[in-house]
Amino acid sequence: MAKGLVKRSEDFSKWYNELVVMADLAENSGVRGCMVIKPYGYAIWEKMQAQLDKMFKETGHQNAYFPLFVPKSLFEAEEKNAEGFAKECAVVTHYRLKTDPNNPTKLIVDPEAKLEEELVVRPTSEAIIWNTYKGWIQSYRDLPILINQWANVVRWEMRTRLFLRTAEFLWQEGHTAHETKQEALEETARMLDVYATFTKDYMAMPVVKGYKTENERFAGAEDTYCIEALMQDGKALQAGTSHFLGQNFAKAFDVKFADKEGKQEYVWATSWGVSTRLIGALIMCHSDDFGLVLPPKLAPIQVAIVPIYKGDEQLAQVNEVAFKIKEELIASGISVKYDNDDNRKPGWKFAEYEMKGVPARIAIGQRDIENGTVEVARRDTLTKEIVSRENLTAYIVNLMEEIQISLFNRNQEFVNEKTTFVDSWEAFQETIKNKGGFVSAHWDGTSETELKIKEATKATIRCIPFDQEDEDGVCVFSGNPSKRRVLFAKAY
Amino acid sequence: MAKGLVKRSEDFSKWYNELVVMADLAENSGVRGCMVIKPYGYAIWEKMQAQLDKMFKETGHQNAYFPLFVPKSLFEAEEKNAEGFAKECAVVTHYRLKTDPNNPTKLIVDPEAKLEEELVVRPTSEAIIWNTYKGWIQSYRDLPILINQWANVVRWEMRTRLFLRTAEFLWQEGHTAHETKQEALEETARMLDVYATFTKDYMAMPVVKGYKTENERFAGAEDTYCIEALMQDGKALQAGTSHFLGQNFAKAFDVKFADKEGKQEYVWATSWGVSTRLIGALIMCHSDDFGLVLPPKLAPIQVAIVPIYKGDEQLAQVNEVAFKIKEELIASGISVKYDNDDNRKPGWKFAEYEMKGVPARIAIGQRDIENGTVEVARRDTLTKEIVSRENLTAYIVNLMEEIQISLFNRNQEFVNEKTTFVDSWEAFQETIKNKGGFVSAHWDGTSETELKIKEATKATIRCIPFDQEDEDGVCVFSGNPSKRRVLFAKAY
Numbered sequence: 001m002a003k004g005l006v007k008r009s010e011d012f013s014k015w016y017n018e019l020v021v022m023a024d025l026a027e028n029s030g031v032r033g034c035m036v037i038k039p040y041g042y043a044i045w046e047k048m049q050a051q052l053d054k055m056f057k058e059t060g061h062q063n064a065y066f067p068l069f070v071p072k073s074l075f076e077a078e079e080k081n082a083e084g085f086a087k088e089c090a091v092v093t094h095y096r097l098k099t100d101p102n103n104p105t106k107l108i109v110d111p112e113a114k115l116e117e118e119l120v121v122r123p124t125s126e127a128i129i130w131n132t133y134k135g136w137i138q139s140y141r142d143l144p145i146l147i148n149q150w151a152n153v154v155r156w157e158m159r160t161r162l163f164l165r166t167a168e169f170l171w172q173e174g175h176t177a178h179e180t181k182q183e184a185l186e187e188t189a190r191m192l193d194v195y196a197t198f199t200k201d202y203m204a205m206p207v208v209k210g211y212k213t214e215n216e217r218f219a220g221a222e223d224t225y226c227i228e229a230l231m232q233d234g235k236a237l238q239a240g241t242s243h244f245l246g247q248n249f250a251k252a253f254d255v256k257f258a259d260k261e262g263k264q265e266y267v268w269a270t271s272w273g274v275s276t277r278l279i280g281a282l283i284m285c286h287s288d289d290f291g292l293v294l295p296p297k298l299a300p301i302q303v304a305i306v307p308i309y310k311g312d313e314q315l316a317q318v319n320e321v322a323f324k325i326k327e328e329l330i331a332s333g334i335s336v337k338y339d340n341d342d343n344r345k346p347g348w349k350f351a352e353y354e355m356k357g358v359p360a361r362i363a364i365g366q367r368d369i370e371n372g373t374v375e376v377a378r379r380d381t382l383t384k385e386i387v388s389r390e391n392l393t394a395y396i397v398n399l400m401e402e403i404q405i406s407l408f409n410r411n412q413e414f415v416n417e418k419t420t421f422v423d424s425w426e427a428f429q430e431t432i433k434n435k436g437g438f439v440s441a442h443w444d445g446t447s448e449t450e451l452k453i454k455e456a457t458k459a460t461i462r463c464i465p466f467d468q469e470d471e472d473g474v475c476v477f478s479g480n481p482s483k484r485r486v487l488f489a490k491a492y
Numbered sequence: 493m494a495k496g497l498v499k500r501s502e503d504f505s506k507w508y509n510e511l512v513v514m515a516d517l518a519e520n521s522g523v524r525g526c527m528v529i530k531p532y533g534y535a536i537w538e539k540m541q542a543q544l545d546k547m548f549k550e551t552g553h554q555n556a557y558f559p560l561f562v563p564k565s566l567f568e569a570e571e572k573n574a575e576g577f578a579k580e581c582a583v584v585t586h587y588r589l590k591t592d593p594n595n596p597t598k599l600i601v602d603p604e605a606k607l608e609e610e611l612v613v614r615p616t617s618e619a620i621i622w623n624t625y626k627g628w629i630q631s632y633r634d635l636p637i638l639i640n641q642w643a644n645v646v647r648w649e650m651r652t653r654l655f656l657r658t659a660e661f662l663w664q665e666g667h668t669a670h671e672t673k674q675e676a677l678e679e680t681a682r683m684l685d686v687y688a689t690f691t692k693d694y695m696a697m698p699v700v701k702g703y704k705t706e707n708e709r710f711a712g713a714e715d716t717y718c719i720e721a722l723m724q725d726g727k728a729l730q731a732g733t734s735h736f737l738g739q740n741f742a743k744a745f746d747v748k749f750a751d752k753e754g755k756q757e758y759v760w761a762t763s764w765g766v767s768t769r770l771i772g773a774l775i776m777c778h779s780d781d782f783g784l785v786l787p788p789k790l791a792p793i794q795v796a797i798v799p800i801y802k803g804d805e806q807l808a809q810v811n812e813v814a815f816k817i818k819e820e821l822i823a824s825g826i827s828v829k830y831d832n833d834d835n836r837k838p839g840w841k842f843a844e845y846e847m848k849g850v851p852a853r854i855a856i857g858q859r860d861i862e863n864g865t866v867e868v869a870r871r872d873t874l875t876k877e878i879v880s881r882e883n884l885t886a887y888i889v890n891l892m893e894e895i896q897i898s899l900f901n902r903n904q905e906f907v908n909e910k911t912t913f914v915d916s917w918e919a920f921q922e923t924i925k926n927k928g929g930f931v932s933a934h935w936d937g938t939s940e941t942e943l944k945i946k947e948a949t950k951a952t953i954r955c956i957p958f959d960q961e962d963e964d965g966v967c968v969f970s971g972n973p974s975k976r977r978v979l980f981a982k983a984y
Contacts, residue, residue: 030566045557066528067523069582071523082589086588088587090586090587091586092584093583093585094585097581118601128522131522141835147531
């Protein structure tokens with residue numbers, strides 16, 4: 001294990017907190033509940049953004065930007081949405097500071113600069129966006145509107161954790177407007193698919209797609225679709241959501257369109273989002289006691305090259321070879337860091353790139369140069385291999401693909417192993433308590449039962465999986481009849 | 493001129509306001525002083541961001557993200573900076589809303605959720621960032637720190653205009669930390685050069701590089717470098733600034749490092765930024781009475797293809813040719829929109845793409861197909877040419893370069909023509925009043941004179957140009973001796 005990093009088996013939660021800081025991803029700031037995303041962590045976010053943005057554009061969406069502030073009167077217009085977020089709202093009440101008359105080096109809020117109407121810092125942008133769409137939509141010709149926004153949002157949280165739950169976080173929020181219910185439902189499903197493809201193919205993280213129960217739905221949605229992933233400690237993590245909003249926001253903001261027959265109809269809506277929380281998921285599903293493990297497609301550095309040498313002459317020789325290798329790899333689309341910093345020993349560098357989750361490390365020493373070889377270490381398996389210089393680029397390109405797939409498969413096996421079908425309340429409790437993971441069980445479909453199960457076990461219904469087949473059974477808790485299984489788990 | 497768009501010569505300010513809305517770039521929102529950046533406007537910002545981000549990375553910078561909120565006690569630590577921004581601060585005082593007991597459909601600020609310390613919504617991030625850097629810097633080995641942030645900031649403005657002056661705007665802010673004064677000064681100059689290269693090569697907008705006078709300096713800076721551009725109405729616009737912050741923030745936040753001899757020294761700082769204001773500049777320096785004129789390097793659509801046809805049969809023939817052309821152009825890196833919407837007439841489309849500033853428009857009709865030609869219209873000159881299908885792609889690639897350069901040259905000529913050297917107070921007043929533009933004049937170096945000139949003419953010192961040679965003279969206002977000319981203008 002890495003120096004100073006607690007083992008996952010000892011204290012998973014502490015391991016996560018330490019790892020985020022030791023891998024230089026993020027840190028707590030001087031502002032309660034807000035994080036600083038450090039360059040290495042932000043580079044992962046940039047890679048996520050670039051890929052998601054591409055996928056959004058390929059599915060016909062455009063980016064735009066809407067105001068940070070939502071006037072209270074707009075915020076409260078959609079009642080359920082307002083109710084759901086009211087308790088977490090940062091509120092701007094004044095627009096000026098002035099010098100403290102009692103202490104000229106200090107500032108106070110100027111009581112004369114009180115806003116007539118308070119401004120909510122957006123916890124989500126449905127209200128401000130639907131108030132805007134009202135001006136954009138007159139006829140069916142103005143539809144669909146397919147817009148995404150990359151932005152910061154604020155939800156006041158009492159207990160925060162880096163990436164997983166912070167008062168301010170970065171995200172994207174898609175907000176679309178449609179002529180028909182069917183179209184909006186298709187959009188909701190399409191964007192959940194985009195998220196699932198992204199988490200699988202880029203994060204190497206398998207997810208279960210499904211519906212949320214009414215209790216777990218987004219405030220203001222008619223239906224919430226979600227992708228749920230499983231972390232190494234057996235707890236689930238909601239990785240993305242896509243909401244079918246029905247006509248709720250159109251009604252709250254009076255957004256109607258003239259259909260082809262000239263009839264006035266309310267517009268149908270969706271919204272969907274993923275956030276910097278995905279970085280937390282990425283960390284917790286792959287990393288180990290030595291540090292981060294990153295899938296090649298999202299790793300800011302894919303290959304680190306470390307020279308092994310004594311004295312300037314040997315270093316000069318290694319430099320020559322290493323720069324050539326670096327150049328070749330870069331030409332093949334691999335991102336490379338050659339670390340010939342003379343102040344650090346190779347052992348320190350090895351540990352450093354393990355901590356940072358760099359997928360492959362190449363070490364080059366005097367003997368390697370003589371033999372025309374290098375040593376390649378894989379971060380995911382911690383195995384090493386001697387590779388001929390000639391085949392190196394092809395080997396690395398191939399290795400990146402192999403690691404990407406291998407991480408996904410390892411995770412999929414873990415999820416399979418940690419998904420348990422139970423048919424009794426005893427087995428349910430026992431599994432949630434000792435084994436963790438997803439528990440597939442019959443549920444009677446009532447909120448009452450759902451909440452009682454949560455009270456008794458802390459497990460919630462993560463989703464009603466899309467691919468769950470109908471099956472007659474009885475609810476594990478109430479014994480009442482049930483038509484299908486749902487997925488329970490303790491969750492982040 | 494375009495339908496409904498007022499002429500520049502009639503009312504430049506109104507022309508700008510109308511154009512921003514008619515070209516679908518942005519609009520005012522339901523939130524006082526905040527704008528909605530619409531997809532077409534945001535696409536320009538994305539192009540600007542992509543290029544600037546590349547240039548920042550090429551000069552060794554990394555992106556990171558710091559909190560939106562600055563606790564008041566941190567905000568006030570650097571006194572001049574705090575004083576400079578105090579009057580424009582949006583302040584968060586509460587973290588919860590609750591149902592209005594007198595009206596259950598309304599929300600009120602929960603008085604029990606008052607923050608112990610108020611949070612300022614960042615107007616700029618020096619305070620929060622230097623409070624963070626304190627934890628990152630111990631030794632000279634930790635320096636330099638070269639970080640940029642893409643973010644939203646809020647400066648409460650009483651009079652706002654889309655892009656040019658809004659309460660919330662998008663920008664990037666670089667914040668760097670250095671061992672020596674010399675290094676920090678070099679960084680300040682380097683980033684101003686990056687901005688000048690960007691405005692010239694991408695925006696096709698010539699700028700003058702120079703120093704700000706003490707009056708016009710960034711609050712908390714030792715020196716502010718700027719680039720100043722000239723708009724078509726003869727008013728100047730500050731397009732970007734780069735600040736040498738000395739050790740002011742290091743002292744305010746007690747950020748010291750151990751140098752190579754182990755001695756504790758304060759860190760040297762710079763910060764630099766450009767914002768969505770650049771979109772306002774881009775509009776005002778190139779566009780005409782028909783609408784936007786965009787330089788090809790920043791145009792979201794570089795070529796619009798419009799079919800001219802009667803009936804489905806002709807359309808099918810044109811479609812075939814047009815899709816081929818589109819494909820060829822895209823393969824050559826040109827962004828193309830083929831608009832075969834049957835609901836709009838060609839004339840409407842021509843006006844639309846003129847309004848949107850698409851650099852080139854290709855029209856294809858029946859006769860063109862027979863002759864193996866197309867008609868190409870240039871947006872900047874409004875000229876048309878018949879071009880053979882065979883040479884079309886090469887012609888368009890070349891045309892994009894030509895338009896890019898031509899726009900710059902046209903603007904440079906305009907700036908030259910609108911830069912007047914004056915040596916008397918009468919000529920100064922007369923030039924500012926009637927001709928506008930930059931006025932190069934001797935100034936005695938005192939703030940008193942600067943402010944009196946501003947009071948009398950509304951002209952401010954835009955900058956002391958870098959390339960201004962020393963020259964003995966007398967101040968146009970006071971008659972006192974002066975060592976060099978400075979650049980005056982009325983400004984946005």
